[in-house]
Each structure stands twice: as C-alpha cells, then as structure tokens.
Amino acid sequence: MSLVSGLWHEGARKITVAGLPPIGCLPIVITVFSSDALTNRRCIDRFSTVATNYNFYLQKELDLMQMSLAHLGSKIFYLDVYNPLYEIIHDHRKFGFEEVSSGCCGSGYLEASILCNPKSYVCPNTSAYVFFDSIHPSEKTYFIIFKSLQPTIDYILSCF
Numbered sequence: 001m002s003l004v005s006g007l008w009h010e011g012a013r014k015i016t017v018a019g020l021p022p023i024g025c026l027p028i029v030i031t032v033f034s035s036d037a038l039t040n041r042r043c044i045d046r047f048s049t050v051a052t053n054y055n056f057y058l059q060k061e062l063d064l065m066q067m068s069l070a071h072l073g074s075k076i077f078y079l080d081v082y083n084p085l086y087e088i089i090h091d092h093r094k095f096g097f098e099e100v101s102s103g104c105c106g107s108g109y110l111e112a113s114i115l116c117n118p119k120s121y122v123c124p125n126t127s128a129y130v131f132f133d134s135i136h137p138s139e140k141t142y143f144i145i146f147k148s149l150q151p152t153i154d155y156i157l158s159c160f
C-alpha cells in the first residue's frame with residue numbers, strides 16, 4: 001500500500017500489476033526439480049499451483065487496494081500472464097512452436113540472464129522456441145502474450 005501511495009505521489013494514476021506465470025513449466029525449474037531432468041521434461045504442477053494461489057490472493061489484495069484508492073482517482077489493474085502462457089505451453093504446436101521445455105540459448109536447461117551473453121550458443125530459429133533462456137519467454141511468446149492482454153491494456157488506457 002505504501003508503495004502504491006508512493007507511486008500516486010509521483011503522478012501514477014493507472015497502475016498494473018502482473019501475476020506470476022506457470023512457474024512449474026519454466027525450463028530451469030524442470031531441470032532442477034524433475035525426477036529425471038533429461039527424459040522427463042513435463043511441467044511440475046505443484047510449482048504452478050503456488051503461482052495460481054499467489055495470483056488468487058494478489059487479485060483479492062488489489063481489489064482491496066482499489067477500494068482504498070478510489071477516492072484518489074487512481075486505478076489499479078491485475079494483468080493475467082499465467083493463462084496466456086499456460087495456453088501457449090500446453091498447445092505450443094498450435095502457436096507454431098517446436099520446443100517448449102528448453103530455452104533457445106545455451107543448453108536451454110539452466111542458462112539465464114548473464115549466462116546467456118554474446119558468447120553463448122543460440123539456437124538457429126528463436127521463433128521455434130517458447131523460451132529464449134531457461135526462464136524468459138522468447139520474443140514471439142512475449143508478442144502472443146501481449147496480443148492476449150491488448151484488449152485489457154486498451155481498456156485501461158481508455159478509462160477516465
């Protein structure tokens with residue numbers, strides 16, 4: 001709450017908060033927690049359940065914040081990234097992806113952020129990968145997620 005009033009004092013009137021993605025499907029999580037990270041690279045549901053629970057309570061909390069912000073003429077919005085990414089992961093071929101459980105950079109199993117750098121191996125076709133590194137979606141995935149959020153974003157931009 002103090003963060004939000006801090007933002008309000010800086011002039012923010014429309015604030016969005018994104019939820020967590022299906023974390024049990026991140027390549028790095030599968031690599032670290034799968035019973036056999038080489039042969040069994042399915043999503044690990046118990047981790048994604050943590051994210052859905054978190055998102056549930058986050059939305060409740062944001063609703064409460066919204067009520068206490070209403071008099072300030074400020075709005076706070078939840079952005080759902082879980083469901084669009086879940087859909088891409090579980091139906092990746094429909095979206096034109098070939099690889100879903102490893103990233104495009106490095107081995108695809110562990111590397112992320114600075115471990116993916118100009119010296120890293122990069123797959124020949126990023127667009128075939130849901131994930132660019134073992135944590136972050138590829139540009140194509142981000143774009144699909146953006147398209148699914150676009151009506152919400154347009155609504156936010158148009159209100160008051």
Ligand SMILES: *[C@@H]1O[C@H](CO)[C@@H](O)[C@H](O)[C@H]1NC(C)=O
Pocket residue numbers: 096097098125127128
């Ligand atoms: C890259 O992969 C995508 C998705 O599988 C495919 O549609 C596209 O034709 C590929 N591009 C090249 C240059 O192979």
